[in-house]
Amino acid sequence: MSAPAVAQTVDPATQAVPDDAAPADGETIVVTGSRLGGLQLQQASPIAVVSAQDFALSGQPNVENVLKDLPQLVPSTTGASNNPGGGVATADLRGLGSTRTLVLVDNRRYVAYDSNQVVDLNTIPAGLIERVDIVSGGRSAVYGSDAISGVINFVMKKDFSGAEVNANYRINEAGDGGTFNGNLLLGGNFEDGRGNATVYFDYTKRNGILQSARDYSRQAQVDDGEGGLIAGGSGSIEGTRFAIGGVNRKFEPDGSFSAYSAATDAYNYAPSNYLQVPQERFLMSAQTHYDVSDALTVYAEGQFINNRVKNQLAPTPFTGSVSLDADSSFLSAGSRALLQGLDTDGDGFVTSTIYRRLSEVGNRVSSLDNTAYRTVLGAKGDIGGGWNYDAYYSYSRTKSIESQTGNVSRSRVLQALRTTYDTGGNLVCSDTSNGCVPLNIFGAGNISDAAAAFITIPVQNSSTISEQVASASISNRELFDLGAGLVGIVFGTEYRREQGSYNPDFSLSSGDVVGFNAGEGLGGGYNVKEVYTEVAVPLLADLPFVKKLEVNGAYRYSYYSTAAKSVNTCSGGAVWSLIDDIALRGQYSRAVRAPTVSDLFSGASQDFPAATDPCTTAVALTNTNLNASCLSNGVAASVIGTAYDGGSTQIQTVNGGNPALREETSDTYTAGIVLQPRFLPGFSFTADYYKIKIANYISTVGTTNLIRACYGDADNGYTPYDASYCGSLPRDANSFAITDAANTLANTGA
Structure with missing residues (x-):
């Protein structure tokens, strides 16, 4: 079924409801999927529309909570995503991944939140949204890379005049996870309506919920091998599991040891994780345009977003081969005897693989501070003869700073485990540098505060992603008439540059940090130069069983500075209206996804x-x-x-x-039927088939x-x-x- 529609104009003579009621004189309706415009149900590809009214009635502060119920979209990263997460919301059409769904704002690329070049939906100002168009099927020939599964285009209000204030507070049925949102929209016309300026401010604060707060999430579960779930967990436990010669044992709090059982001793890491990630976000957007003349309208817009999110995981699991002091005073007599019996070389140490949950250090917490901004400067106008132009330059940049606590230094753990006795008979580190304190891992809760402080290591990393786009197009929607309607054509060129970096501190890049997000840095970028064209040709009209037959085609040539080099994309389709009530439609598209900055340049x-x-x-x-x-x-x-x-x-x-990654290429076929029976004013029904096959799939x-x-x-x-x-x-x-x-x-x- 098509998405809910707002009220439409009814033809008093026929009682028929035109699709997306006819535009007023001089007004052009541009529906996503074509740069030549058109009405929603007269396109060759399926298009669903979500109106501003749908957003308003939902009472939801985040865009993700409105779009996630559409059947075209499958669950992706949301406010419930803790590992990984980051507090962002992404769109995933047809389950092919958010990197294969192109998100646009007013037909232009928007600010990405990371080096995967994916848009965080919640950075789009919800109060300015006029509607959202969701187009299924490849659209790379029209919009460029990434539109393999389709396009989601946010169309913004252009001439808002007045003031609007909104505030709401939501709370879960269980009485937790409260979310507050408040926003202010101000706009006004000037110079007798030739210009407009609009500003928008938005603040959101969302409280976190831990998995321990719900019965269904407080216990880690695993497959029982028979299609069911049983309680499970990690083999890295608080009391330390140790393996010598393949035999698994665990230490008790008194330093003794006992047999380890995976069924009863596995560590339940679930309660410490967030079920709903806490978030605080400030967003500001401004836009303006001014009609200098029919031939020149200048426009500008800008956004600033600051998003702060926390993710939390259970304490660090330390796994690795270590040297255990066979004569340590931390051990019981029985444990010392066991280790001394295994000390075959007589050096006083036994090599063992240990699995220790370092709970005494505390949970691992990631605090992410995302700051993004975007600017657009452009000009458009009518240059006569039905020809129009539109040219703009946009720049966007996101910088993320992540601070982590609860992480542990591997080198310091190894240093603190290798112990000896000083002249006074006290157990000390064999290497006392850096203020080393002996680490008692032999039983749950035995690590002292001083030892925990010694092995703990605060870390920080930062990342940036920037994008520049220079685009120009010229179009004519009234080129000539073959007798069935006006032919439309557009020519355009575009230059895009993507640049990204990830800069972990030394502890992370050196691999000394035990836990999550350890890895090498990232740095690199690429550019692409493109030319494209699109044409729509009405061939037949007002014939028996051919109320209207229109065909369309598009082609784009791209040259990437990466291994992809020369890339061609194209599409072609047709809409055949048998009568006013029934139309058939179909589309073929060759689409691409070029590898992202992260795909190409991310370190291990x-x-x-x-x-x-x-x-x-x-x-x-x-x-x-x-x-x-x-x-x-x-x-x-x-x-x-x-x-x-x-x-x-x-x-x-x-x-x-x-x-060395090459671009993904996809072949997409869609075919469908549109029913708009005149005896049911306001009713429309669409059914569409789609098939998408991707080659060179990057994964x-x-x-x-x-x-x-x-x-x-x-x-x-x-x-x-x-x-x-x-x-x-x-x-x-x-x-x-x-x-x-x-x-x-x-x-x-x-």
Whole structure:
């Protein structure tokens, strides 16, 4: 069904309701999907429209909460996204990813929030929105890169006059998560209506909700292997799990040890995470235009946005091979005896892989401060003979500063674990530099405040993304008439430059920080030069079974400074109105998505995706193929089929960019029917089919898929699909667990 529409004009003679009632004299309605304009239901591609009234009646302070209910969009990053999150809201048409959905404001690119060049919907001033057009299907020939799944265009009010003040406060049924929003809209005409200036101010504050506040989210859950869910968690526990020779044990608070059970001892990390991310945002927007003459209208606009968000994760899980002091006074007599018995070289230390949740340090908190601004300067006008021009320059820039607390220095943990006794018989660090304090990890709650302070490391990183666009076009919507209507054509050229950087502090870039967001920096950019054209040609009209037949076509040539180089996109479609009540439509589009700054230039970084090591499962004991694969990849026969990784549901993975990436290309087909029966004034029904196929799809293979390729799965009897992927899944020599799975970006397929 089409989106709800505002009241429309009814023809008193026929009682028919024209689609998007006819424009007044001199007024041009431009609906997204074509630079030549047109009415919503007379386009070859499906278009849904959300009106300003829909936003007003929703009472929602954020744009995301209105658009997320549309069936064309699938869930993406929202205010409920904590890991990753950032407090942004993104649009994902047809489930192909937010980077494949082009978001425009008044047919122009808007400010991105990060180096993936994705727009945060909540930086768009909701109080200025006239309507939102959602176009499904590739639109790269018309608008350029990124429009693979479609376009979302926010059309803003142009001539607001008066003052409007709004304020609302929302609270959840449970009585928490309150959100306040207030905004002020001021506008006025001048010079007898030849000019207008409008300013808009908006403030939003949203309280956070922890997952511990809800029954359904306070417990981490995992697949039980039979289609259900059971309580799960991380193998990095507060009491320290340690593995020597594949045998898993845990320390008790008194320094003694006991057997570790993944079913009962796994750490529940869920309660500390946010279910609703706290946010504070200030937004200011201004726009103006002035008609110097029919041939010249100058216009300008600008936005300033400051967005502050917190994300929170459970305390840092420390995993790695360490040297344990076999004679430490932190240990019970039984634990000392165990370690001393394993000290085969007599140096007083035993090498062991440990899994410790450093709860004494506190939760990991990321405080993100995003500041963005955008300016547009342009001119347009009528130069005679039906020809119009529009030229503008825009510049946008976003800078993000992220401060993290609760992070831990790996080097200091290793330093604080290697202990000895001083002349007074006191346990001290073997290396006392930097004020080292011995670290008692042998039991939950045993780390002293001084030791926690020693291993804690505050970190900060910053990132910027900037975009410059210079665009010019000339169009004629009344070129000539073939007898069925006026032919329209547009020619244009565009230059766009994207530049981004990510600058972690030394602790992050060196890899010394244990936890999240560790990784190398990013720096780079690219430019693209483009020319394009679009034409709409009415061929037939007022014939039997052909009330109107119109065809359209578009072509764009782009030259990228990256490996993509020369890129061609095109589209063609037709609308066939059999009678006033029934129309058929179809469109073919070749669209592209060029790799983003992040895709091309991001450095290596750590991630902990959900994945299961198949060699820990019971089937690894009974399936000959899987058992052989586990042995050949370094898992000891004695631990196959056991939870030697502590029952962990996450696998440490390394991600990164790739400057050799080529552009994605897609072929999109849409076909549909439009019904507007005259006997039902105001009613319209549309049904559309779409098919989108993407080649050179930019993605990581995924840790789960790497594992599946290396070890096979139940569907093929655990025969490896491609054993070469096993090299991307290195294992720890002591615990045999998969660590640092290599998962960098690639043009993966279709």
